[in-house]
Amino acid sequence: MERTSRIVCAGLALILGINAVVQMAQPFWWYNAVPGVPATGPYNPHFVKDIGAAYLAAVLGLAWFAARPRQGWPALVAGGLFLGLHAGVHVFDASCSADPVRDLVRDFPGVFLPAIAAILVAVVFRPKEA
Template sequence: MSRIVALALAVILVGNGLAMLFASFWWYNAVPGVTATGAFNPHFVRDIGAAYLVAGLGAAWFLWRPVQGWPALVAGALFLLLHAAIHVFDASCSANPLADVIRDLPGVYLTALAAVWLAIAHRPGR
């Protein structure tokens, strides 16, 4: 099960990061809710895309070499967790928080939970 989750995370996060880096405007218009966050800023989208790419490569490294890749997985999980926390805060300040949480559930919250679960479940010395 862990290998499937790590593979899914790697594919999703790397794919999202590459889309943000190389098809920023398409990504901005394709992902639900993004256009409501403000005007398109290609530099900002690419910056976050780089973080997603690194998180995905960390999951891939963990998949390939679990012991050596675990620290990279943890770093990626931390980014995803902090990113999810920002979304929770923003949703709590919005006019329709439940709708925002539901919209962000698959792409923001579930990826963060999956990465954190993998990191905790496979910590060294366990």
């Protein structure tokens, strides 16, 4: 089970890391390429890069856990916290939209699934009390 969780975190780190780098290097392209993003408001390159930087921090936590679970667990928790809070923003925004189910379905693979996976791994592999 630990090996599977490490693989999940490494895979998430890779996918989300590519996303973060693209956000920071090509924010306008990213803004127009990701479904639903233009509906969130006008393009703001600084904001897109900020979110890319936050994703990169989460990626580092996922990667650290994948490489060294015992030492990297606190970083995984921090990364999972960002992903979970980000997912919460998407839930709120969907609840205010004209078609919340469509928004939730659209965001599930890229927003909710990574958050669920990171948080689940962090909970399952929480260090035992000494």
